């Protein structure tokens with residue numbers, strides 16, 4: 385008996401040790417070669433772009449070289465920029481994170497750049513295209529939470545997005561890029577998943593609650609955040625590089641930090657005051673907001689009324705166009721100002737989207753604000769802006785079009801909203817038997833009730849739309865006579 389006890393005790397200790405040591409193996413160690421290379425913007429996207437990268441601590445200096453790209457392998461007039469290098473000690477290793485901002489560039493021009501130690505270790509030469517200095521068509525990809533199994537199951541989403549979509553000008557990450565804020569391994573997976581895509585398509589990330597850590601009784605932004613990204617520092621004091629805006633070819637893109645907003649009174653007040661100014665003094669035609677926590681929650685009984693009492697009042701006052709969010713691990717698109725299921729209406733105020741690009745899934749609450757839902761589905765979105773039209777398309781991770789709408793500016797601050805969700809494509813809201821069996825009786829009852837109510841609402845609207853269409857045909861037919 386004693387032997388059996390000893391065996392069990394030591395086996396469990398060995399098992400725990402094995403688990404612990406497995407978790408502490410550095411599978412993405414820093415080396416002399418630059419890795420985790422990522423582009424973003426700190427200043428004007430038409431004349432500058434920023435690059436961050438990591439090296440082992442033996443490389444204390446970072447250098448960037450840049451030239452106008454040429455099909456010839458000989459690059460003329462190479463300019464040199466020195467990086468700011470800061471040491472980051474993570475749970476796994478110490479490394480230098482280097483960051484620089486290439487400035488004084490020509491708009492709408494393809495450059496080649498590389499980063500390294502200035503002597504022996506360099507990245508490859510990488511293409512990067514600067515923005516136009518005026519309003520011009522562009523597109524970007526929007527990802528909801530990556531967060532879990534990033535290498536295993538999020539990588540397919542970002543790679544499908546990259547291979548399927550027209551050339552996107554940037555990638556917007558709506559928070560919870562990783563699961564445990566200070567765990568270097570997870571950042572290693574995030575950089576592995578996107579690989580060299582980050583190097584020539586800049587990232588516009590906003591932090592989620594999982595980018596926050598509890599350290600010495602304080603809630604702080606991941607120590608990886610600021611060394612990993614170079615972002616505009618035009619936000620409120622203390623929230624630089626998490627609250628910011630940038631103007632891209634006629635569109636103002638705004639990142640808000642809802643974790644700080646929901647956690648600290650001073651950060652909600654400072655963001656409200658800042659946002660009021662940023663929206664009031666906005667010369668751009670379009671305004672896109674990204675933030676992690678949703679204004680309307682599509683999962684379970686989650687709700688953040690303070691976002692509606694605060695931020696939403698400014699979105700409505702200044703007629704923000706779209707709000708792209710995450711956090712709830714399910715797909716929902718709708719708008720409080722839009723009749724559910726309407727196909728063509730006049731609209732003011734934003735369209736709200738919540739999406740998930742990684743594999744962690746929550747049950748949708750299928751509440752009345754939702755016009756299009758999906759459960760248990762990894763997605764990415766493409767948003768295209770062209771003069772007076774903004775087109776939003778959601779794709780499953782297989783590259784299938786799942787949802788679509790257009791917003792068209794019709795003057796005097798008014799917009800036409802056109803719901804273009806593929807007709808006849810069944811909404812992905814059925815739960816598998818296995819998923820249903822995981823719910824307890826109360827959860828299952830609530831799900832079935834919400835599911836039936838959603839279906840009933842949809843049916844009413846589909847019939848109303850059919851009737852409208854028939855009426856429209858009759859009117860046309862009469863006119864012909």
Ligand SMILES: [Fe+2]
Pocket residue numbers: 560592593594676710711712
């Ligand atoms: Fe979250």
